[in-house]
Amino acid sequence: MEALDTLVLSRIQFAANISFHILFPTITIALGWALLFFKLRFQWTGDAKWMEAYRFWVKVFALSFAMGVVSGITMSFQFGTNWPGFMETVGNVAGPLLAYEVMTAFFLEAVFLGIMLFGWRKVPSWLHTTATFLVAFGTTMSAFWILVLNSWMHTPQGFELRDGVVHATSWMEIVFNPSMPYRLAHMLLASGLTVAFLILGIAAFRRLLGDQREEVRSQIRFGAVLAAVLIPVQIFAGDMHGLNTQEYQPAKVAAMEGNWSDTDGRTPLVLFAIPDPEARENRFEVAIPNGASLILGHKPEHVVPSLDEFVTEDGEMLHPPVAKVFWAFRVMVGTGMAMLALSWITVLHFARKREDANGVRRRWVISTLPRPLLWAMVAMTFSGWLATLAGWYVTEIGRQPWLVSGVLTTAEAVAQVPAGMVLSTLLGYLAVYAFLTLAYVSVIFYLARRAARGNPVGTLESPGSGQAEVEAIAGAGPRGGRGGRDAPGGGTRGGGLQPAE
Amino acid sequence: MEWFGDPAVWLPWTFAALMGLSILVYVVLDGFDLGVGLLFPFASDAEKDRMIASIGPFWDANETWLVLAIGILLVAFPVAHGLILTSLYLPVFLLLLGLILRGVSFEFRVKAHVRYKERWNLAFWGGSLMASLSQGFMLGLYVMGLEWSWATVAFASLTAVFLTVGYSFIGACWIIIKTEGPLQRKAVEWARGGIWGVILGIGAISAASPLVSPRIWGKWLGWPESLLLAPLPVLSAALIAFLWWKLRRMPYDDDRWNWTPFAAAMAIFALAFLGLAYSFYPYVVPERLTIYEAASAPEALFIIFIGTLVVLPTIVAYTALAYWIFRGKAQDLTYD
Ligand code: HDD
Ligand code: HEM
Ligand code: HEM
Numbered sequence: 001m002e003a004l005d006t007l008v009l010s011r012i013q014f015a016a017n018i019s020f021h022i023l024f025p026t027i028t029i030a031l032g033w034a035l036l037f038f039k040l041r042f043q044w045t046g047d048a049k050w051m052e053a054y055r056f057w058v059k060v061f062a063l064s065f066a067m068g069v070v071s072g073i074t075m076s077f078q079f080g081t082n083w084p085g086f087m088e089t090v091g092n093v094a095g096p097l098l099a100y101e102v103m104t105a106f107f108l109e110a111v112f113l114g115i116m117l118f119g120w121r122k123v124p125s126w127l128h129t130t131a132t133f134l135v136a137f138g139t140t141m142s143a144f145w146i147l148v149l150n151s152w153m154h155t156p157q158g159f160e161l162r163d164g165v166v167h168a169t170s171w172m173e174i175v176f177n178p179s180m181p182y183r184l185a186h187m188l189l190a191s192g193l194t195v196a197f198l199i200l201g202i203a204a205f206r207r208l209l210g211d212q213r214e215e216v217r218s219q220i221r222f223g224a225v226l227a228a229v230l231i232p233v234q235i236f237a238g239d240m241h242g243l244n245t246q247e248y249q250p251a252k253v254a255a256m257e258g259n260w261s262d263t264d265g266r267t268p269l270v271l272f273a274i275p276d277p278e279a280r281e282n283r284f285e286v287a288i289p290n291g292a293s294l295i296l297g298h299k300p301e302h303v304v305p306s307l308d309e310f311v312t313e314d315g316e317m318l319h320p321p322v323a324k325v326f327w328a329f330r331v332m333v334g335t336g337m338a339m340l341a342l343s344w345i346t347v348l349h350f351a352r353k354r355e356d357a358n359g360v361r362r363r364w365v366i367s368t369l370p371r372p373l374l375w376a377m378v379a380m381t382f383s384g385w386l387a388t389l390a391g392w393y394v395t396e397i398g399r400q401p402w403l404v405s406g407v408l409t410t411a412e413a414v415a416q417v418p419a420g421m422v423l424s425t426l427l428g429y430l431a432v433y434a435f436l437t438l439a440y441v442s443v444i445f446y447l448a449r450r451a452a453r454g455n456p457v458g459t460l461e462s463p464g465s466g467q468a469e470v471e472a473i474a475g476a477g478p479r480g481g482r483g484g485r486d487a488p489g490g491g492t493r494g495g496g497l498q499p500a501e
Numbered sequence: 502m503e504w505f506g507d508p509a510v511w512l513p514w515t516f517a518a519l520m521g522l523s524i525l526v527y528v529v530l531d532g533f534d535l536g537v538g539l540l541f542p543f544a545s546d547a548e549k550d551r552m553i554a555s556i557g558p559f560w561d562a563n564e565t566w567l568v569l570a571i572g573i574l575l576v577a578f579p580v581a582h583g584l585i586l587t588s589l590y591l592p593v594f595l596l597l598l599g600l601i602l603r604g605v606s607f608e609f610r611v612k613a614h615v616r617y618k619e620r621w622n623l624a625f626w627g628g629s630l631m632a633s634l635s636q637g638f639m640l641g642l643y644v645m646g647l648e649w650s651w652a653t654v655a656f657a658s659l660t661a662v663f664l665t666v667g668y669s670f671i672g673a674c675w676i677i678i679k680t681e682g683p684l685q686r687k688a689v690e691w692a693r694g695g696i697w698g699v700i701l702g703i704g705a706i707s708a709a710s711p712l713v714s715p716r717i718w719g720k721w722l723g724w725p726e727s728l729l730l731a732p733l734p735v736l737s738a739a740l741i742a743f744l745w746w747k748l749r750r751m752p753y754d755d756d757r758w759n760w761t762p763f764a765a766a767m768a769i770f771a772l773a774f775l776g777l778a779y780s781f782y783p784y785v786v787p788e789r790l791t792i793y794e795a796a797s798a799p800e801a802l803f804i805i806f807i808g809t810l811v812v813l814p815t816i817v818a819y820t821a822l823a824y825w826i827f828r829g830k831a832q833d834l835t836y837d
Contacts, residue, residue, distance in 0.1 A: 063608045069561055070604035074597045076571055081590050084583025087575055092801035095576030099805045102565070102572045103812040110565045111816075111823050114558030122826050167798055415587050425594045432598060436605060443613050 005419035007411055010082045013426040015396075019389055020433045021075050024068030026388050029143055029188065030195035031061050032136030034222075039132055043125070052215040053222075056451055057199070060444060062117055067440060069110070074429075082422070083403075085413030090166045090404055093159055093174055094149055101145035109138030140188070147187055151180040153404045154395070155248045166407065178248055182241040183395075189234040190391065193339060194384025196227035200346075201381025202448045204374040207366065211452035217366040220377075224350060227343035235336055239295070245398075246296055249405065250305030251318065252398030255325040257292045258282050259306045267292040267304040271330075275322040280308070320400040324393065332390035335383050342376055349373070382441070508803060513796035515806065516577035517785065520570055525774045527566035529671070529767050534560045536672015538603055538629025539665065540691055541622060548684050549622060553607065555679035555831035560607065562820060564600070574785075577802060581785040581795040588647045592635045599631030630665065637664030637702075644710050644777075646787040659705055666698020671770070674763035677752060679831040685759075689751045692762055696744055699766070703737065703773045710780050714788060717780045730779070737772045740765045 035058055042050035076098075079087055087094060115123060115131040123131070158173025159166045168174060200223030206216050246253045254260075258270045260280050269291020273282035293302040310319035349369065356365045403410040534556040541549055574582045586593055602624050610621035641657030642649075673691035680688065711718040720726060744765050752759055783791040796802065 059612060063605075063612055066561075066604050066608045069564065070601040073564065073568060073600055076568055076575070077586060077593055077597060079575055080571075080582045080586030081593055084579075084587060087579035087582060091576065091579035092798045095579070095797055095801055096804045096808075099572055099576045100808055102569050103808060103816070106565050106568055107562065107812075107816045107820075110562040111819050113561055114823050115826060118558045119826060165798075168801060168804075171804070415583065417587055417590050421590055425590070428594065428598065432601060436601070439605075439609060439613070443609060446614060447612060 006417060006422055007414045009419055009422040009426055010414050010417075011410065013422060013429060014078055014082060016426065016429055016433060017071065017074055017078055019392070020429075020437070021068065021071040022388060022392060023385055023437070024064045024071065025139065025143065026191050026194045026384065027064045027198065028061060028068055029136075029139045030191040031057060031064065031198075032132070032139050034195055034199070035061060036129070036132045036136050039129055043129070049213075049215040049218045052213070053219055056215075056447070058117070059447060060198075062113075063440065063443065065109075065113060067436065082415050082417070083413045084415050085408065086403065089164065089408045089413070090153075093152065093156075093166055093168050096168075096171075097145055097149040097152075097174075101142055105138050105141035105145060108141070109135050112138065143187060143191075144184060147184045148175050148177075148180055151183045152177045154183075154399055155179040156404055156407055161407070166404075179241075179244055182237065182244050185237045186234070186241050186391070189230055189237055190384065190388045192230045193227060193234060194388060196223045196230060196343075197339065197377075197380050197384050198382070199223040200227060200343075200377050201379075202444065204377035205381070205445065205448050206452040207369075208371070208374050208378065209449065209452040211454075217364065220346075220366065220369070221350065221364050223377075224343055224346040227339060228347040231336065231340045231343055235340070238333075238336070243296065246305065249398065251307070251310045252320060252325065252394075253296065254305040254307045254310070255320050255322045255398055256329040256394060257296075257304055258285075258322065258326045259292065259304050260322075261306050261308045263303060263306050263309075265293055265301040265303050266290050267302075269295065270326075273326070275326050277322060318401070320398045325398045328390045328393035328397065332387045332394060335387035335390065338380065339383060339387070342380055346373060346377070508799040509796075510793070512799050512802040512806065513577070513792045516573055516796070516802060517782075517792045519809065520573040520577065521774070521778050523566050523570040523573065525771060527563070527570055528774070529770050530559070530563035530566060532668045532770070533671045533675040533763075534563055535603075535629045535633050536668040536670065536695075537675060538625050538672075539633060539669040540672055540676070540688075541626040541629070543687070543691065544684070548687070551680060551684060551831060552676060553610075555676060557607075557831075558823060558827045560604075562823065564604070576805060577797055578785050578792065578795040579797055581790050581792075584786050584790065585643075585647065588649075589639050589642065592639045592642070595631050596635040596639070599628045599633075599635060601628070603628030603632065633665040633668045634661045637661035640664060640706075643787065644706055645713060646789075656705075656709060660702060663698045663702030663705060666695050667702050667770075668698075670695025670699055671763070671766045674766050678760050678763055681756070681830055685752050689748060692744075693748050696741070696748070699769060700741060703769075706773075707734070707776065710777075714780075716788070720780060730776075733772055733776050737769055740769050740772075744769075 035054060038050050038054040038057065041047070042054060112131040112134040116128065116135050119131060120128055152174055155178045157177050158168060158170035160169050161167075199219050203216050203219035203223060207220065242253065242256070257267065258273050258275050259267055260275075260282070266289070268287035268289050270282060270285055270287045273285040273287075276283050290300040292304050293300050296302060296304055307319050307322065311317055346369075350366075351363055353361045353363050354365045354368045355361050357367060399405060401409050401411070403413050537552050537556050540552070544552060571582075574585070606621045606625035606628060610618050610625060613621060638657045638661040641660030642653060644660070645653035645656055670692055673688045673695055676688035677685055677692065711721055721730060744762055747758070747761055747765070751762070781787060783793065785792045785795050
């Protein structure tokens with residue numbers, strides 16, 4: 001019993017930590033590239049709106065990056081404190097992958113982040129742009145290595161077991177394991193979508209507060225177009241991902257589809273149901289006939305994996321808990337559909353030629369965007385987070401009871417730390433995470449409000465990341481940002497002007 | 502007797518050395534930025550901004566050395582990793598909480614509404630304090646062989662305080678380099694106060710480790726070891742004497758020698774670390790598990806080793822580049 005409690009608590013704690021961590025990489029991976037885009041656009045066009053976009057989003061980037069780093073450090077200790085069996089069994093594979101992540105990605109991004117945030121005036125522009133590129137590249141490399149490891153845990157190959165310990169036999173097979181390309185593509189697209197909706201939502205929010213500036217219009221356009229382009233690709237990639245999973249982890253797909261016992265094809269696509277693990281059937285099922293067979297096999301006769309295949313003769317269950325996987329999957333796909341709807345409605349509306357304030361007919365006229373549409377964008381600001389988390393729950397819970405499919409179960413890896421101790425740290429983490437997530441979201445909206453009030457963010461700050469280049473670019477601007485710090489009075493030191501409330 | 506030829510021997514050794522190196526680099530580098538955080542309560546608001554500016558471009562990369570150290574422990578000595586971290590479960594939790602708090606406060610204090618700035622400053626200080634105390638505590642407990650008893654916890658609490666004071670000392674030395682005027686003078690005062698943490702800390706650990714372990718006693722106090730090892734304590738003592746003397750005269754108007762306390766502090770930390778490494782070698786879990794018993798398969802280590810040969814020099818190079826770009830006095834954040 002003691003062991004079980006520790007196991008359950010450790011799982012919840014790991015899930016809480018990784019869920020918190022993934023929120024921030026999801027933003028920084030794509031936001032890094034978006035910043036590079038803004039910077040290059042500014043260099044090429046000299047248009048101030050790109051500079052404004054850069055100076056606003058670099059702050060969000062710096063904040064997200066810090067959150068990602070500190071929660072990532074927590075992650076790397078979790079292996080030792082809670083899952084020692086993991087490294088003892090698969091360390092010979094997981095170890096090199098993690099080591100390469102630290103060496104090729106973490107140092108790269110951490111060092112060049114300093115130059116990117118504070119180096120605008122200190123280094124030539126090309127070096128600053130290079131630093132921005134290297135940071136974006138570094139975050140993408142992090143994602144690559146960690147997803148290689150995670151995918152290998154789902155579809156392990158290229159190894160042999162000696163005395164119960166995994167030894168690598170082919171690194172090519174390990175790195176390019178069957179689910180890696182799908183997972184990597186799906187995750188990078190997820191990051192792009194998360195950032196697209198974040199930018200869209202925040203710009204719409206500023207617009208609703210009455211911010212008329214050009215940069216707001218251009219960011220709404222940027223976010224909407226990016227989202228509209230990525231979402232169909234994401235849906236396609238997700239479908240491919242699912243087909244691949246059907247081949248390698250059929251039990252997971254059976255749980256996602258809520259298919260308990262259909263074994264003769266013509267499996268319906270369940271839209272709504274409450275899976276009942278006791279009776280091993282769905283209750284209140286609403287379904288489209290043949291749907292699942294068509295999606296997973298492109299023909300009605302296709303036989304979808306069923307859960308009953310994964311129960312041994314003596315009743316041991318080798319499939320994951322159904323309801324969680326089933327529902328998480330619907331949350332993810334549902335969010336994806338909402339994203340499709342919103343981004344396409346926005347783009348179709350926005351891209352049409354309309355009369356602007358001066359009576360000129362042109363595309364992308366912001367004043368014609370209906371308010372409810374803008375509110376919908378605000379509501380979906382963090383929809384990327386929802387879909388990403390739901391997707392990871394499908395993936396990860398769907399792998400249970402295995403930690404590394406077919407090699408190591410989760411129960412075998414857990415540390416024998418007293419349950420009370422795990423409970424206390426778990427509660428501590430939850431409290432901190434809840435507080436920080438709240439603080440993060442409200443600070444982003446606060447930055448948006450400040451920007452909308454026409455207090456460009458840079459003027460209000462004492463030293464912090466993103467300050468240097470903000471001041472540097474804005475130095476030529478009309479606001480006495482640079483003069484401000486010489487003004488008398490302690491409150492104005494370090495650029496720490498009081499905001500004009 | 503193919504010492505260099507047998508990878509099961511030289512690979513674990515190399516990785517132990519690498520891990521030691523990254524712990525040392527971490528302690529010195531994150532030591533100074535944790536120290537800057539620890540000194541927050543003694544500084545005025547404007548000075549706080551300036552102090553933050555002095556570590557702004559560096560702290561993230563500094564912390565990455567901890568990730569590397571823990572990563573090497575994880576990948577090269579998986580069994581030891583589990584053993585050490587499960588016995589340090591609670592202090593590790595406090596360390597992480599501290600690192601989280603201070604890492605995010607760094608950003609929040611300037612991005613949130615000014616009315617919360619005070620609170621984020623407090624969190625920055627609190628986080629730095631938690632992280633330093635728990636590192637010191639873990640060090641003490643490690644020296645005590647990772648046993649939990651009243652005596653070991655008491656000893657670990659002492660090292661927690663000493664390391665914290667030691668970090669604020671090296672933080673103060675950093676501020677001496679990066680600032681000028683009144684803040685620099687203040688930092689010299691702080692450094693004068695902080696140096697006793699270093700002395701007591703090194704003293705306590707040097708006295709305690711041989712007492713706890715007869716093996717370590719033999720390694721230091723046997724003959725001729727005690728003669729061969731004499732340079733370690735002698736050099737440390739000389740450096741400390743140098744610091745006493747220097748800090749009484751500082752700061753110099755022309756700023757020429759103001760980097761010396763920091764350099765001396767680094768050297769002291771390095772010497773103390775060498776001593777510690779000598780005491781514990783070949784154990785990775787004191788008296789229980791040697792690096793050879795705990796190591797991963799040589800093939801896996803070799804894969805990492807190849808990469809390290811290429812990547813580590815690159816990391817050192819661009820880290821040096823960053824320190825060079827941000828050399829000189831910290832401005833109210835590097836406007837120029
Ligand atoms: C490198 C490995 C790794 C990576 C990158 C992830 N996970 Fe994971 N996950 C695990 C390694 C793991 C694990 C160690 O295998 C766990 C811990 C306990 C367990 O049940 O499996 C696990 C479990 C686990 C559980 C609990 C499953 C259950 O109780 O049945 C959840 C909800 C998540 N993970 C969520 C995530 C999310 C949101 C991720 C997004 C980044 C993620 N995981 C990435
Ligand atoms: C068990 C899983 C994981 C561990 C142990 C882990 C560990 C870490 C660590 C230690 C850092 C801080 C690096 C630094 O000091 O700069 C970090 C940051 C990062 N991680 Fe993770 N991580 C995990 C999962 C993930 C996943 C699933 C992704 C994305 C798909 C990811 C992407 C990133 C990125 C992009 C960063 C850079 C910082 C940022 O952008 O916020 N990590 N991670
Ligand atoms: C609507 C269409 C979508 C489909 C059909 C789909 C399909 C899938 C499938 C089948 C999985 C499970 C993979 C596995 O078994 O390992 C998955 C996971 C995941 N999904 Fe989706 N998805 C869709 C939309 C989205 C959206 C919109 C996002 C985020 C913006 C997203 C983010 C994720 C993430 C982060 C994972 C976990 C990582 C992975 O395994 O790749 N998905 N998706």
